[in-house]
Amino acid sequence: MNMKNDQIQTLNYCAHAIEDLRETAAMLQRAMPQSANVLYRLIAMLQSSVKFILPNCCNLVEPDEVRQAHIDLMRLPFPCVAFEAPWDKGQEGPEYIGEFKQSVMTKRIALCWDARQFEPMPGLNSLLDAFKDGGVFVLPIYWGPEHKKWTVALGGAFVPYGSELDRVDLDTALPATKIANAAKIAAGHAHAKSMQFRSEPFPILPEFYENAIATYGSRDKADAQILVDAHDEVMVLIQACSVINCANVTTSDIDAPIVLNKKREASGKQPFFSYKVLELAEERKAHGGNGAGGHHASPRMHLRRGHLRQLERKVVWVRPAMINAESPRGVVYKDYSVVPPRSE
Template sequence: MQEKPNDHVQALNYCAHAIEDLRETESMFRSLAPKSAVALHRIIDMLQSSVKFILPNCCNLIDPAEMRQAHLDLVRLPFPCVAFEAPWDKEEDGPEHIGDFKQTPATKRIALCWEALPEFEILPGLNSEVLNAFSEGGVFILPIYWGPEQKKWTVTMGGSFIPYGGEIRDLAMDQQLPATRIANAAKIEAGQANQKGKEFRAEPFYVLPEFFEEAVSVYGDREKAYAQIILDCHDETMVLIQACSVINCANVTTAEVAAPAALNKKRREKGKQPFFSYKVLQLTEDRKSSGLSGAKGQHSSPRMHLRRGHLRRLENKTVWVRPAMINAESKSGVVLKDYAVSKS
C-alpha cells in the first residue's frame, strides 16, 4: 500500500483562513453586491460559531460504491452548525467542464452544514421556504473552497438541502425536477455518472442573490443556474453523508484537538483571526482493545490516524467497523490516513 501526501496532517485551520479572506470579500461586495455582502457576513458568523471537524483527504471514509440507505439514514448533525474541513488532493485533475458547466479546481474544502434554525438563516425566508416543503427538517450544506486559480477562500453561489427521511433509489431521469435532470444529464454525458446509478433528494438553494441572477442571465435559464449549484455542491454533499455515517455510529466518539494558545496570542496581537479547536473521530472499541492505542511496544502508533471502514447493522444499533482515530491525545500530532492500493 502507498501513502498519500496528506497522510500526515496537523490541524488544518481552514476556517480561520477562510474567515480572513471572506471578510475582505464582504468589504468588496458592500458596494457591488449588497445583498450578497449581508449573506456573506452571516456565513462568516456561522463559520466562527460552528463546531469544526478534521476529515481525511477527500473525506475518504467509505467506498463510494458501498453507499446505501443505511448511510443516508444516519444524516444527522452532531451539533446545529458544523464545519467539516478536508484537504482535496487527487491523483488526477477533475474535468474543466461538465457539459456546459465550468468546474473550478479546489484543493481545500469546507462543508459548512447547519439545521434550519432561526439563528442560522443566511437569507430571509430561506428556512420557512424549505420547511414548508420538508416539515421533517434536514441539513443545509454550503461549499467553501480554496483553489489554485483564485488563491483565496471562496463561497459558492449556493448549496444543497438534504431532507431527513430521504431514500436512495434508482436514477430515474424522467421523474426528476428540471435542475436535477439537467445536472445528472451533464454528469452522464461527461462520464461522471451512469444511467444505472443511484440518487437521493437534494434541493439546491442560492445564498448570493446578485451572483445567482448573473448566472441566470448567462445561462438564460434559472434551472441551469440551479443545476450549476447542484454540480458545485456534489462533493460537499458526499462529505456530509460520509462524516455523519461515522459520527452517528454507536461505537464512535470524538476527541478534542485544542487551539494553540501561544500561537493564538501572537495572532491576536497581529490582528489575525485566531485558530480554532477541532474535533476528530475515534473508534471507542479500538481504543480499549487495540495495541495501537497508546501501546508502548514496537508496533505502537504514536499519532492518531484514520482507516477506511464500513457500516454494520446490529439488532438495536449501527456500528462502524475498523476506521479509527488512534491516540487522539498524542502530542506527536495527527495522522489522517487514507489507503490507496498500488497498481502492478
C-alpha cells in the first residue's frame, strides 16, 4: 500500500486474482472438475465481498500482544470480506516450517466469510455440526514472485466463535494441530508457552487435497500443511476484526475508478472494485467528510500498531499509532473505549 500526498493507493488484488483464477479454472475444467467448480464459486465470492485495504503484513497488533479480548471481538463487519495486504518481510527465498515449504508470497488476500452464509465446496458447512454457534472461514489467496500468478491455498481454517486462548499443549492437541504446532516450535515461529485458539483446517480444492494426502502419506499431515499455510491469514482476521470493532475506528470509502473501469471492461478485463480503509473517528471528524470523493483520497493518517486492554467491563484500544511519513503531526498515542462483544 503506497501512501503519498495524503492518499492511499488501492491494491486491486481481488480484480487481478479473479482474472488469474478464471484462467486456472478453465484449465482445470476437464482434469479436476471439482476444483474448477470451487474456483468459480470463490470468484463469485471475491466479486461480492466487501474489500478492505490493510497495511503491510496487517501490522495492526503486536503478535505477542494478541489476547482473549481480540478473539472475543472476532465478528465480521459483513457476511463476506476480502482483506487485502501487501506482505513484504524482506524474505528472499522460501523457508521450511518443519517439512512444510513456505514460498515467498508478497501479496495476500484473506477471504473470510460467515459460516452460515456461503458454501463454496459442497459439504463444507457440515463442519458446523460440531460448532453450533458458528464461526468464520478464512481462506488464503496469494501472489508470489516465483509463479507471478494468484493462487488459492490448498485449504483454510475455520475459527469458531467463542474460542478460548490457551497455552499450546502438544499432548492433547488434535493430530493435525499437533503436527503444525510442533513444526512451528521447531522452526522458532512459536514456543512451548505460546498461546493458541481453536481453529480447524478445511480443504477447498478436492483433487489437490487428495494429491497432498498421497504426497504426505497421511491426511493429518495434509491438514497440518493447511494450518501452517493459513496461519498468517487467520491472524489478519483476528487483528482486523479487533480494530474494526473499536468504537473510535470507522471506515472510509475509496470509490472504484469509473473512467478506468470503462476502459477495462471494453478490453475484457475485470473492473476494479471500491475499497474501505480504517480511520480514527476523531481524525475523520477533524478533516470533514469521508475522504473519498471518487478520487482515491483517503484519511491523512492510517492506523498501524496498538493493542487492546481489558478494564473492568470495557475493552480499550491502547496506543494506536497513526502513521504518515509526510504528516507534521507525527504519531499520536491515546487510550480509547472499545465496544465490548455482544453476549449471544
